Amino acid sequence: MGNLDDASAGFEQSYVHSNGNGSVKSSTPISNGHIPNHTTFVEQRQKSDEQQQQNGEETEEQLLRLKELKFSAPAYTEIRTRSGGLNFKNAEEGSYHPANGHVEKSGKRSDKFKPSQADGILSAEQEHYQKTSFEDVPLHTACLTYLGFYLLMILGYINQLLFVPKVATEKARDGYVTLYDAFESFYSRYVYRRVRDCWNRPICSVPGDELILKDRVTDDYGWSFRFTGTETRCLNLGSYNYLGFASATGRCADESEQRAREKGLAYCSSRCELGNTQLHIDLERLTARYCGVEDAIVFGMGFATNALNLPALLGPKCLVVSDEKNHASIILGLRLSGATTKVFKHNSMKDLERVLRNGVCYGNPKDGGKPYKKILICVEGIFSMEGSIVRLPEIIALKKKYKAYLYLDEAHSVGSMGPNGRGVVDYFKADPKDVDILMGTFTKSFGSAGGYIAGTKKLIDYLRANSHAHCYAGSISPPIVQQIYTSMSIIMGDDGTNTGRNKIQQLARNTRYFRRRLAQIGVITYGHEDSPVVPMLVYLFSKIGAVIRTLTTRHIAVVGAGFPATPIMEGRIRFCLSAAHTKEQLDYALDVIDDVSENLGLKYSRKPRDPNPIEY
């Protein structure tokens, strides 16, 4: 993993928290490679109850937390390939101040912000290419990535040959056909295990702008983990908390708790039997109004919304044209439906048109070339791994031309896109009625759980009578529904404040700032400039682990994705931005990312860099 430079100097990293009346400063010393034993850092955060400021600015909850966090276990080690400590020009740059963020969020600043919109000069295609970036990988990095991967595999195979794997073996099943595919178990044992500590990390706090990791260490190279009993507080760049509604205090939590006390935690029945309440009906009406369509239907799990409703809409004689980067739940739904599925290249309108044209002109080869009963285009609003945004206006034009239907999965985009937070339809100022099936989840922007499908009354009635989830699966829990209802009303401004609008603007501003600063740093990011999902390409499998571990030592929690979730070539780190992040938090993260990418050699981009400071 490169040479660890133990000799490099330690640095003081400071966290300053303040509620405006006074500030408390605490610090934690972290050195490279080794974290000193028994060093503790005390954190204090002041909490003030949610206050409505006179100028209508966003209220901010500050948590009062007096917690001693022991930072004694070497749970996270930093990985450096180049010598030199973290060089911040001054202490201020290495810290973040929620108090200042408070000032930054004031009304004057928001006036300056303009939500992205098509200015009418460029064609949709030109605009898409201007705003979306998929920079090619440098050739030598590509070679290194493959070499690195093969090396990892070869080492794994040697390892498997030489040492008896320390895994659970099956008892009392001699003579049975082996349960697992050999490559699958090899991969998880000898490749994934090396970076296993970077995923499934347990947390013990609200997944808000910050989270608290439960530290764990491994004594046997990733086969098993042991908790150290310590906790690490991190800036959260991994959760899908786009609008910052994940919170244990405030209106959403209060109303959810009240609803739980009133209605209980569950209904122990499906909607069709004895699980239908006014609460569900109200939520459905609100969702329909939110999406700007006639009716909506809600389900208890986002994954199941796709997997269990697509089969109700499609049959074996239908054609589905699906984007190659669609989520696993869509793919499962299509598989269960038995429809013919054709895949088109990610966000390529040319390829989509080719597939549609072939579908219409040549018909169903399985059915002797008869025309397909119906053609459905399946796309996502924001593609969660690519950070790209669907080219909705062009797809709507194609859909009309070829008389296809459109299924739009807004799992990540609802709430996080558009001036009113109503998803990509709002962002592109398209007519929601042009999208036949609007699907989305409540897990992300609304800070709850579940999913919805919205559309015409005819469609929703059909789903009520045919959806698997509606008929068989449990009805959504009352506090979960209430969280969605309250957060949705806030976004829509039904509560009479512009908290929702401010959150949307804060997210859009955070997104642009973060993406531009990353481009300035010189790392390769994928996707659209307005997408709050920001994948940063690190390519090499080993670098995914290295970046995640190093960022954790600097108190930043991020998510990595590698093969098989992405192509072998495209290992990446994914940042998910949130309206809860302040400029100072982002600045802190960006400075650390700058330093880490310098050290680990992640500055692959060959694009010209903006020499001027990026304005927030």
Added chain:
Amino acid sequence: MIGIQLFNEIGSIFRNTPTFALVLETLLLITVVWLLLHKRGGRRLTKEQQEYLIDQYEPEPLVGETDPEHPLLRTRLVQSKVGKRVVVDGHDCLNLASHNYLGFLEDNEILEEACKCLRKYGVGSCGPRGFYGTMDVHLDLEDRLANFMGLEEAIVYSYGFSTVASAIPAYAKRGDIIFVDEDVNFSIQKGLDASRSTIVYFKHNDAKDLERLLQEQEKRDIKNPKKAQKTRRFLVVEGIYMNTGELCPLPELVALRKQYKLRLFLDETISFGTLGSHGRGITEYLNVDRDEIDLISAGMEGSMATIGGFCVGSHFIAEHQRLSGLGYIFSASLPPMLTQAAISALDRFEREPQIFEQLQTLSQFVHNQFQGFTKLQLRGDKLSPVKHLYVAQARDNFETEAKLLAKVADKCIEKGVAVVQAAYLQDREHKPVRPSLRIAVNRLLTNDEVLEAFKLIESVSSEVL
């Protein structure tokens, strides 16, 4: 020189070959060339033809018309907290329909702990388990479940329906064979569909029929031993069947599993937390060693009165789902407060094992009473908290029966006993399911209340049927 020799050689070949052979070979050559060119050209349509076809294409509407009288559109409205009593469509009723077997929906202790958890973690988890969606409550629940069942590993899903539907395709793949009881619930059927394996249905709870099918399979295996070596075999059954209320003959199935080297998956959605002296399910009740079963799955939407589901098994088996269970990896994790509710329910299981006996005694009482209907026929095991009531005198088709039962249910609700018809998507089930009223027993019901319900249902059903 060599060139000329070669030329002469070729010339002699041509001269020596009989004419008919030459003609034949030339024809063959032409055919090959024609075929190649023809295929490449395909049924290529000109641009104009394509435009014409696109212009002419008329797809079917996205969805068909839905009958406004469709039974599934007519849902009832629950207007109160669900418990032993419930207000349905304005009528205060005794509840015989919610799957709240142990009465935990009304339990304030569980509610308080869940609310406390909400105050620590917020409502949603905002991420899948892999990406900071794992909270310490999830790990705690998994440990507790594994300990409770005496197995190595448990894995928690965020939706009851998706639990078994994700677990089956995590193991069974294309080319494998799954033997399944014909009356399994819809969630298992979807899991089977997703696995793309060969599905063999055996008669409901008929181990003999299963054995016959296994013997047939054995004969096929002898014919093709190479394929047999690669074919995994699974047996999927439910502890208590949602669709019939009957118990599976587990010891016989385990014996067959051993003999024919099958892997046994058991869905305990109803039997978990209801059967056995400690609520550990059908394995405890029938005294079957849990190691004999490869994977146990259960929903938490029944006796535990929360949302979600889980699978338990050996480390070797259950752990695999953390990388292959689609509903586990790609879905946001279970909201922490609902996870806490499950932990609190487990606390109650361990602290007050007498609740299971109470439930079982009551289920038996209900069973004995409900056998006495004149116009309705009871189905289900005496110990099962889920029982089905069918029309005693079978009608011509299921639709008529469904309409009659809907009438019975409506009238019962009007008069103060909530019973509902089991909802099925008849055309999507692998075989039509006979309509029934599904009774769910709640531990908190008293004998008097059961008798009262019996009298009411008896009078309504005699009147309607």
